[in-house]
Amino acid sequence: xxxxxxxxxxxxxxxxxxxxxxxxxxxxxxxxxxxxxxxxxxxxxxxxxxxxxxxxxxxxxxxxxxxxxxxxxxxxxxxxxxxxxxxxxxxxxxxxxxxxxxxxxxxxxxxxxxxxxxxxxxxxxxxxxxxxxxxxxxxxxxxxxxxxxxxxxxxxxxxxxxxxxxxxxxxxxxxxxxxxxxxxxxxxxxxxxxxxxxxxxxxxxxxxxxxxxxxxxxxxxxxxxxxxxxxxxxxxxxxxxxxxxxxxxxxxxxxxxxxxxxxxxxxxxxxxxxxxxxxxxxxxxxxxxxxxxxxxxxxxxxxxxxxxxxxxxxxxxxxxxxxxxxxxxxxxxxxxxxxxxxxxxxxxxxxxxxxxxxxxxxxxxxxxxxxxxxxxxxxxxxxxxxxxxxxxxxxxxxxxxxxxxxxxxxxxxxxxxxxxxxxxxxxxxxxxxxxxxxxxxxxxxxxxxxxxxxxxxxxxxxxxxxxxxxxxxxxxxxxxxxxxxxxxxxxxxxxxxxxxxxxxxxxxxxxxxxxxxxxxxxxxxxxxxxxxxxxxxxxxxx
Amino acid sequence: xxxxxxxxxxxxxxxxxxxxxxxxxxxxxxxxxxxxxxxxxxxxxxxxxxxxxxxxxxxxxxxxxxxxxxxxxxxxxxxxxxxxxxxxxxxxxxxxxxxxxxxxxxxxxxxxxxxxxxxxxxxxxxxxxxxxxxxxxxxxxxxxxxxxxxxxxxxxxxxxxxxxxxxxxxxxxxxxxxxxxxxxxxxxxxxxxxxxxxxxxxxxxxxxxxxxxxxxxxxxxxxxxxxxxxxxxxxxxxxxxxxxxxxxxxxxxxxxxxxxxxxxxxxxxxxxxxxxxxxxxxxxxxxxxxxxxxxxxxxxxxxxxxxxxxxxxxxxxxxxxxxxxxxxxxxxxxxxxxxxx
Ligand code: SF4
Ligand code: SF4
Numbered sequence: 001x002x003x004x005x006x007x008x009x010x011x012x013x014x015x016x017x018x019x020x021x022x023x024x025x026x027x028x029x030x031x032x033x034x035x036x037x038x039x040x041x042x043x044x045x046x047x048x049x050x051x052x053x054x055x056x057x058x059x060x061x062x063x064x065x066x067x068x069x070x071x072x073x074x075x076x077x078x079x080x081x082x083x084x085x086x087x088x089x090x091x092x093x094x095x096x097x098x099x100x101x102x103x104x105x106x107x108x109x110x111x112x113x114x115x116x117x118x119x120x121x122x123x124x125x126x127x128x129x130x131x132x133x134x135x136x137x138x139x140x141x142x143x144x145x146x147x148x149x150x151x152x153x154x155x156x157x158x159x160x161x162x163x164x165x166x167x168x169x170x171x172x173x174x175x176x177x178x179x180x181x182x183x184x185x186x187x188x189x190x191x192x193x194x195x196x197x198x199x200x201x202x203x204x205x206x207x208x209x210x211x212x213x214x215x216x217x218x219x220x221x222x223x224x225x226x227x228x229x230x231x232x233x234x235x236x237x238x239x240x241x242x243x244x245x246x247x248x249x250x251x252x253x254x255x256x257x258x259x260x261x262x263x264x265x266x267x268x269x270x271x272x273x274x275x276x277x278x279x280x281x282x283x284x285x286x287x288x289x290x291x292x293x294x295x296x297x298x299x300x301x302x303x304x305x306x307x308x309x310x311x312x313x314x315x316x317x318x319x320x321x322x323x324x325x326x327x328x329x330x331x332x333x334x335x336x337x338x339x340x341x342x343x344x345x346x347x348x349x350x351x352x353x354x355x356x357x358x359x360x361x362x363x364x365x366x367x368x369x370x371x372x373x374x375x376x377x378x379x380x381x382x383x384x385x386x387x388x389x390x391x392x393x394x395x396x397x398x399x400x401x402x403x404x405x406x407x408x409x410x411x412x413x414x415x416x417x418x419x420x421x422x423x424x425x426x427x428x429x430x431x432x433x434x435x436x437x438x439x440x441x442x443x444x445x446x447x448x449x450x451x452x453x454x455x456x457x458x459x460x461x462x463x464x465x466x467x468x469x470x471x472x473x474x475x476x477x478x479x480x481x482x483x484x485x486x487x488x489x490x491x492x493x494x495x496x497x498x499x500x501x502x503x504x505x506x507x508x509x510x511x512x513x514x515x516x517x518x519x520x521x522x523x524x525x526x527x528x529x530x531x532x533x534x535x536x537x538x539x540x541x542x
Numbered sequence: 543x544x545x546x547x548x549x550x551x552x553x554x555x556x557x558x559x560x561x562x563x564x565x566x567x568x569x570x571x572x573x574x575x576x577x578x579x580x581x582x583x584x585x586x587x588x589x590x591x592x593x594x595x596x597x598x599x600x601x602x603x604x605x606x607x608x609x610x611x612x613x614x615x616x617x618x619x620x621x622x623x624x625x626x627x628x629x630x631x632x633x634x635x636x637x638x639x640x641x642x643x644x645x646x647x648x649x650x651x652x653x654x655x656x657x658x659x660x661x662x663x664x665x666x667x668x669x670x671x672x673x674x675x676x677x678x679x680x681x682x683x684x685x686x687x688x689x690x691x692x693x694x695x696x697x698x699x700x701x702x703x704x705x706x707x708x709x710x711x712x713x714x715x716x717x718x719x720x721x722x723x724x725x726x727x728x729x730x731x732x733x734x735x736x737x738x739x740x741x742x743x744x745x746x747x748x749x750x751x752x753x754x755x756x757x758x759x760x761x762x763x764x765x766x767x768x769x770x771x772x773x774x775x776x777x778x779x780x781x782x783x784x785x786x787x788x789x790x791x792x793x794x795x796x797x798x799x800x801x802x803x804x805x806x807x808x809x810x811x812x813x814x815x816x817x818x819x820x821x822x823x824x825x826x827x828x829x830x831x832x833x834x835x836x837x838x839x840x841x842x843x844x845x846x847x848x849x850x851x852x853x854x855x856x857x858x859x860x861x862x863x864x865x866x867x868x869x870x871x872x873x874x875x876x877x878x879x880x881x882x883x
Binding site for chain 2: 008012015017018019020021025082083084085086087089090091093094095096097098099100102103104109114117119120123134135136140143144145168171172173174175176177178179182209210211212218219220223224245246247248288289302303306307308309310311314315318336337338339340341342343345346362364365366367368369370372377380381384409410411412413414415416417420433435438439464465468469471472
């Protein structure tokens with residue numbers, strides 16, 4: 001952890017839901033203290049992407065070096081989006097400020113800052129909407145909650161729309177389904193127009209565009225990484241796997257977030273996939289060109305999202321793959337489930353067919369349009385048909401719980417499949433309290449491109465509800481592992497757990513699957529995929 | 543402060559009616575022309591707003607999934623909270639409109655301190671808002687239905703039944719309607735909640751108090767007319783039937799309280815299409831609630847879908863051909879050929 005994190009006691013005592021600022025919503029000065037905002041995008045990155053207004057600036061500066069006519073740009077961009085998205089217009093129009101969403105946001109729960117209530121987050125934008133686009137707002141002005149666009153308003157947008165992880169928990173509780181995540185997306189698009197954005201999103205976007213993945217891993221390096229993983233797999237399990245890369249003529253193209261190829265503990269999940277595919281003899285290939293399932297375009301604007309997403313179909317066509325299998329990723333699946341076929345369905349080549357599991361014969365009718373299956377669905381189907389030889393007792397040192405990632409939970413509804421898999425590979429599974437899982441799940445507080453170090457204070461604040469729920473099962477059941485199906489989670493939940501519930505490890509689902517697999521020609525299996533001896537782990541657990 | 547302003551505004555509206563009819567004798571204006579104008583603005587404005595929404599495209603299918611998706615036969619999906627069919631979506635929507643299902647699930651988050659321990663984030667079930675909101679909305683609906691008797695002759699069966707059921711608790715003379723009490727209770731709670739809960743008070747605008755006072759004013763003036771002033775219903779019906787049949791008449795001897803009541807109703811109708819009260823129409827058009835989660839198997843068309851191709855594989859290979867060849871990765875164009883360009 002790079003940045004010094006706020007002391008836990010200070011954090012907790014600073015939260016006060018009852019005593020609100022004396023000043024009104026729009027009169028409270030904004031506080032750009034470090035730890036609550038992310039660094040802006042570097043100019044060379046915006047130039048590469050042909051994005052507007054590349055320059056060196058900092059949110060802490062007084063002058064943000066906006067283009068001269070920035071107000072006009074924002075106003076026109078606003079108007080354009082009101083005409084393109086019914087969701088945007090309806091959500092701006094019908095909020096009754098009932099406050100049902102107010103205390104549902106993890107950033108609000110962990111900060112007590114009223115502008116982190118989803119309703120007020122939206123009001124930051126709605127106030128401008130009223131003034132610029134509604135009659136009542138124009139006539140009644142401030143009395144009706146309208147205000148005029150100023151530089152301070154734009155700064156406030158930057159602060160609070162990058163303190164929203166687009167997790168949609170608020171929309172679950174809103175009686176009209178108002179989704180503040182949707183409003184945040186629009187706000188971020190508007191900010192993009194005048195060059196106000198963050199590097200942690202724009203750099204992955206730029207990398208992904210050129211090298212095929214967020215981390216900028218070039219093709220030869222990607223191959224090396226995969227080979228390293230194969231070596232590790234061989235060392236720990238005695239089985240040599242040989243995953244094809246960029247090969248034509250295979251049935252399935254497998255795409256997973258590049259975080260899994262790079263960072264600990266994601267790599268163990270990647271190794272898990274490789275072992276699983278070897279176990280069942282899947283006819284598949286990986287691709288270095290489409291080596292990213294995640295899509296930071298979702299956090300940028302819809303055009304960028306479409307551009308990055310298109311690679312999967314383009315590559316499936318080039319390689320002649322019939323369908324695509326997608327790895328464990330959160331927002332990747334939001335994009336696949338809600339946008340992919342709409343945006344890029346036209347790209348699908350004639351060779352693509354409704355996915356069918358070649359091992360079990362199951363036809364994935366629920367993926368008939370996208371031609372893309374979630375790995376948890378795939379593995380659940382394999383287990384259901386008894387196609388995996390499993391020895392879950394190898395995971396007996398683990399007492400695991402399961403963290404639902406926001407996107408698969410509230411943007412897809414993938415709740416049971418991963419649980420089914422998890423329960424089949426781990427004998428000790430405990431759920432966190434019901435208000436914090438499944439569709440009510442809490443964000444890791446680093447979603448939507450906020451998983452950087454400089455944002456650590458807000459991440460720990462937003463991590464309070466998840467951390468608290470985790471702490472609960474640690475105290476009650478001695479849980480020592482939290483599994484998840486999201487690459488960002490695998491990175492962000494580690495500091496979160498260290499801070500709020502020390503001693504809990506984070507793992508992907510398929511890491512645990514692979515540790516339980518009985519492979520043909522395996523060794524004694526004394527080590528897990530992390531290279532830790534099972535015997536030691538058992539002892540530690542007791 | 544906002545609450546005070548709007549209270550005064552509503553009181554001022556009442557005074558306008560009293561002076562307008564009592565002192566200026568503008569009975570025709572208050573009894574006929576304003577109601578016509580208000581009805582026209584309401585109907586026209588409402589339709590216009592809904593029409594405007596409906597003409598904006600819905601580029602993406604973005605339902606909030608509040609339950610298990612449909613995947614395998616052996617995994618039970620949640621056909622209402624995560625609908626995959628039109629029927630399920632319809633049921634979900636009906637649940638929202640008629641039962642306020644989402645609001646029913648509301649919770650309240652608190653930090654819960656136990657001595658010597660770190661605070662716990664606790665979630666309490668919070669059904670009061672649901673209870674009073676549903677009470678208020680249904681009372682309003684029933685009252686509107688009851689009032690249809692002033693605009694129809696003969697009075698439809700359904701209106702009579704509603705009225706009789708509403709008055710089933712016979713407590714006073716004239717017959718007491720339960721909804722009269724319930725609407726006051728409902729609005730009262732919504733108001734008190736806005737004042738007493740710190741968070742809600744902080745986020746409330748004048749536009750949140752105004753409709754509450756207005757509706758409270760309408761309810762109280764109606765109650766006053768009926769139970770205290772005991773106005774002559776027959777003459778009022780003469781006026782309202784005149785309005786309904788487009789042969790307006792302004793009979794003599796209608797009580798002042800009626801004009802106040804009517805004027806506040808007109809104010810509400812005028813205000814409605816320009817306000818948050820449009821949530822009544824908007825909920826039907828909310829894309830997170832009125833769409834099925836079936837995007838992976840049923841194509842959804844975005845009318846303005848651009849075609850933005852990805853950075854192509856050919857360009858990618860051009861960029862990395864040499865290291866790819868070295869690493870032994872398959873190439874579309876062999877090294878010699880690619881290097882020539
Ligand atoms: S729950 Fe919905 S209507 Fe209520 S304040 Fe929040 S966004 Fe507005
Ligand atoms: S989408 Fe999530 S982070 Fe954003 S306002 Fe809603 S609850 Fe908060």
